[in-house]
Amino acid sequence: MTSPESEAHGPETTFADLQIHPKVLQALSDVGYESPSAIQAETIPAMMAGSDVVGLAQTGTGKTAAFAIPILSKIDTESRTTQALVLAPTRELALQVAEAFSRYGAHLRVNVLPIYGGTSYGPQLAGLKRGAQVVVGTPGRVIDHLEKGSLDVSHLDYMVLDEADEMLQMGFAEDVEKILAETPEYKQVALFSATMPPAIRKITSKYLHDPVEVTVKSKTQTAENITQRYIQVSGHRKMDAITRLLEVEPFEAMIVFVRTKQATEEVAEKLRARGFNAAAINGDIAQAARERTIAQLKDGTIDILVATDVAARGLDVERISHVLNYDIPHDPESYVHRIGRTGRAGRAGTALLFVSPRERHLLNSIERVTRQKLVESQLPSVDDVNAQRVEKFRESITNGLSNPGIDLFRKLIEEYERDNDVPMADVAAALALQSHDGGEFLMTEPPPEKRRERPERDSRDDGPPRKRRDTRDDLATYRIAVGKNHRVMPGAIVGAIANEGGLHRSDFGHISIRPDYSLVELPKKLSSETLKKLERTKIQGMPIKLVLDRGPKPFRGNKPR
Numbered sequence: 001m002t003s004p005e006s007e008a009h010g011p012e013t014t015f016a017d018l019q020i021h022p023k024v025l026q027a028l029s030d031v032g033y034e035s036p037s038a039i040q041a042e043t044i045p046a047m048m049a050g051s052d053v054v055g056l057a058q059t060g061t062g063k064t065a066a067f068a069i070p071i072l073s074k075i076d077t078e079s080r081t082t083q084a085l086v087l088a089p090t091r092e093l094a095l096q097v098a099e100a101f102s103r104y105g106a107h108l109r110v111n112v113l114p115i116y117g118g119t120s121y122g123p124q125l126a127g128l129k130r131g132a133q134v135v136v137g138t139p140g141r142v143i144d145h146l147e148k149g150s151l152d153v154s155h156l157d158y159m160v161l162d163e164a165d166e167m168l169q170m171g172f173a174e175d176v177e178k179i180l181a182e183t184p185e186y187k188q189v190a191l192f193s194a195t196m197p198p199a200i201r202k203i204t205s206k207y208l209h210d211p212v213e214v215t216v217k218s219k220t221q222t223a224e225n226i227t228q229r230y231i232q233v234s235g236h237r238k239m240d241a242i243t244r245l246l247e248v249e250p251f252e253a254m255i256v257f258v259r260t261k262q263a264t265e266e267v268a269e270k271l272r273a274r275g276f277n278a279a280a281i282n283g284d285i286a287q288a289a290r291e292r293t294i295a296q297l298k299d300g301t302i303d304i305l306v307a308t309d310v311a312a313r314g315l316d317v318e319r320i321s322h323v324l325n326y327d328i329p330h331d332p333e334s335y336v337h338r339i340g341r342t343g344r345a346g347r348a349g350t351a352l353l354f355v356s357p358r359e360r361h362l363l364n365s366i367e368r369v370t371r372q373k374l375v376e377s378q379l380p381s382v383d384d385v386n387a388q389r390v391e392k393f394r395e396s397i398t399n400g401l402s403n404p405g406i407d408l409f410r411k412l413i414e415e416y417e418r419d420n421d422v423p424m425a426d427v428a429a430a431l432a433l434q435s436h437d438g439g440e441f442l443m444t445e446p447p448p449e450k451r452r453e454r455p456e457r458d459s460r461d462d463g464p465p466r467k468r469r470d471t472r473d474d475l476a477t478y479r480i481a482v483g484k485n486h487r488v489m490p491g492a493i494v495g496a497i498a499n500e501g502g503l504h505r506s507d508f509g510h511i512s513i514r515p516d517y518s519l520v521e522l523p524k525k526l527s528s529e530t531l532k533k534l535e536r537t538k539i540q541g542m543p544i545k546l547v548l549d550r551g552p553k554p555f556r557g558n559k560p561r
Helices: 022-030 037-050 065-072 091-104 121-130 139-148 164-169 174-182 198-207 235-248 261-273 287-299 333-337 359-369 384-399 406-420 425-434 492-503 526-535
Strands: 052-057 082-088 112-113 134-137 158-161 188-193 210-216 225-233 254-257 280-283 304-307 322-325 347-355 475-480 511-513 518-522
Touching: 022 065, 022 091, 037 052, 037 065, 037 188, 037 210, 052 065, 065 091, 065 158, 065 188, 082 091, 082 139, 082 174, 091 112, 091 134, 112 121, 112 139, 112 475, 121 139, 121 347, 134 139, 139 492, 164 174, 164 188, 174 198, 188 198, 210 511, 225 359, 235 261, 235 347, 235 384, 261 280, 261 304, 280 287, 287 304, 322 333, 322 425, 333 347, 333 359, 347 359, 406 425, 492 526
Parallel strands: 052 188, 052 210, 082 134, 082 158, 112 134, 158 188, 225 347, 254 304, 254 322, 280 304, 322 347
Antiparallel strands: 475 518, 511 518
């Protein structure tokens, strides 16, 4: 088996060839990893030799193992001091990186501690006090612990900036530089990024010493063994569309991607109501529950996982044969990350995408970035669905006839037929009706869609039509107490609220920065737990004082990128 999120670098290279610690090698063997990916085969020897490293690679190339393996191989397990610090842009990624360190260090006496916003300081403070040789954290919470004096980085030997471009896009540039300035000058630094914008170049030239640059290029950003199709469907018909697909499309396991945490629960609940084994996973789900859900997906207890982008990062389940983009991502890179959850270990995979007529521009962007043309596919018809239902019904009868327990029920039905003079076919039909809960067995055609006629523009109006912006029904406008006078930027607002409140960029709508305050579109139904977390959020050192805005709507502004 190849290393996680990667293809084998080549049959001539194994992890045993890379001079890593025997106990780390044993842990890799335990989980079945033998051959390193391209970035691992080049990065691990460089880091083992003590060089700083700049790794340019997309998510899905196995870069977590590329830095975790050499750090674990060289760390002093006898010392309780913090020797390695990994910065990650989101709490979900911080958790995944921490899990990877624990997995690869399973046979070492090493304490790994994730620290991130949106959760209590208590367990983190206790973990730091006990001594954590490896700390994985988000920039905001790391700075909080540095200011409290609870995190000591004076003995730091290794530092990693994971998904550095993502951190900078979220407004963490100042935080990252502030943390780097607090660490010893002579430490080993590894920086991993999908792109190399000027801001990243600035950090590498300022804080890295003669780094080895490792670049993993790919001819196309999506695997050739993944078949990609799209289906044109209006938003309000998506549930009908996914029902048809799940009934007709042969699949082993599927991830259904949606944009918001709320949608994960709603879609999963509707699928369960239709008889499918589905579960939701999002940033609000506790780690223990997440692990249980993924274990159920692996063992076949559930077949469908409804997830947000961030919640599914790092998910590696071989039986996932299909990925369905229920909500089309606004960012083509997100599409690449999503469909990378299928087609693992050289197996064939299928990626499906729902597209509404007004989302065609997003489809065009995806095709341009991936350099692949998606094939349009037609939704299964009502006749297709009904034919499949009838076939499954017939199969259930055939399977039932071979069950040893049939003898008892045959005797009972024969008695009923004799006592009530009812034909056997009628008895069988009545029992079949009971097994389907009296529900409608065959699907019927939905009513035709009514076309909305656009009002004609008054010919006397010589000005251009007013530009409309897309609105989302799941968002509400909130006011925060920082604005232009406080020199805040949209990225800083998104970064602070996302990390402290456990939100993702897809949870944000438009942002309008006014002189003394800003207006931010966030999910209408923020949980009380999330609101409580946001009460403590600060931007530029100032409390944001988040409240629901009662002013006029809608507003125009900048949308976070």
